[in-house]
Amino acid sequence: MLPIQYNFDLKNANTLGLPAVASHFLPLTDPAQFIELCQHSGLKALPWRVLGGGSNLVLPEKINALVIAVALKGRRLLREDDEAWYVAAAGGENWHDFVTWTLAQGWAGLENLSLIPGTVGAAPVQNIGAYGVEVKDCLFELTAYRLEDGSARVFSAAECQFSYRDSCFKQAEAGKWLIGEVVFKLPKAVSIKTNYGDIGQELAALDLPPSASAVAQAVINVRQRKLPDPAVIGNAGSFFKNPIVAAELREQVLAAHPELVSYPAGPDHYKLAAGWLIERAGWKGRQLGPAGMYQKQALVLVNHGGATQNDIAKLTAAVQADVKEKFGVTLEAEPVWW
Missing domain, CATH: 3.90.78.10 (UDP-N-acetylenolpyruvoylglucosamine reductase, C-terminal domain)
Incomplete structure (x- = not known):
């Protein structure tokens, strides 16, 4: 039995804190639930909406749709070669927590994207970016599920059609897919980027030599100074x-x-x-x-x-x-x- 909830309050599920109520709501914790959902004829008449961390949404007060909240968890090293580590994370993983975890393993590449709110699955949709780095720079491939029938497809980085704050998931493929897992290619030849925004100045203030972990800390410090905490405002x-x-x-x-x-x-x-x-x-x-x-x-x-x-x-x-x-x-x- 799918755990469908009705008239679900989404005010705390969007970082703008806008009042919003979904007529139908499903927290998705297992890909098997999605297959079952696609076989549920009674819900086919409704529009389906995919919800990640809610950090990039402007919601209406009433949503007559099935809102699928991606709560898929898991992260792991798939493999490595002479050039890179290939690291997979489920779509419902918190983005910043994932970045922090990769750095703790000694895998650089995502440090400039520290403290960006949202989920791993939502990151490619927006092609999130900050301080001279975008998700497309390290994304290798992703697995997405078609809302129409639950079938899975692997998208290469090229097939995602990334551009500035954009991807095929906001354009031709908008509203058609749920991103279940993303694989990142994190290079072994580390290239630290410190020449964008205030990162160089912050590293100097911290008196830290350039490193992936130092850049992450600098980014966190700068973002916390400049950007409000959604829990506060x-x-x-x-x-x-x-x-x-x-x-x-x-x-x-x-x-x-x-x-x-x-x-x-x-x-x-x-x-x-x-x-x-x-x-x-x-x-x-x-x-x-x-x-x-x-x-x-x-x-x-x-x-x-x-x-x-x-x-x-x-x-x-x-x-x-x-x-x-x-x-x-x-x-x-x-x-x-x-």
Whole structure:
């Protein structure tokens, strides 16, 4: 018997803390449950939604759907060769705990992604990234289950079609798969990345030589200073993508604002710092109703209490409009909206 729950409160299952109730809810702890679920004709009439850590979602108040919470656990070393360790983790594993575990085993590669909220299974969907590293840099393959019939498929890294904060699971394959396990290729030839953001400065302040564990600690320190704890104030981390613009537009903005923060992003394109744009547009620390942009980091949208999806939508549109008017740059929200 599947442990289906009804009218399930999801307020504590999304880090923005938005009020949301799912008509049907299933905590998935075993892949066999998913096969059984796919044979359950009575639930086929409902839309199915896959829930990870809830750290990248903007939920409506009523969800007339079956919400499948991925609670699959397990992590292990699959194999190793002369170049790398191949490490597998189940989709329901906490991302930061998994990163910490890999470093404890002496396997580097994910340290720049420390303290990112969410689950292992959700990480490839968003192609999470921070401080010069993205999940795609170490992902080898993943196993996903088709919602339609429960069949399993292995996706190679190339088949995931990764791009900046994006993958096929947000595009052509959106809403079709549940990611059950991810395999990472962690290189034995360690390449420590310390030249992005405040990591180098933090390492110097800690008086630590560059190492994977030291970078992880630096990342944790910086993130804890800049980003609010969802247990204290509801948020979904960085809310907007750093926009990638043509060199011509970047030059126009730079001419009017010489202090613009930007980075090369391929031929004739640059990535602009969305937080900088939002702050200069006057939104840092500013509220619109119960939602606002965080006072310490303009890129983070926060719920000051009582916000709904509609409140988040109004604030998102207002910030986008002001940035567009001031800089001619279009901002895109990162989270998934149900």
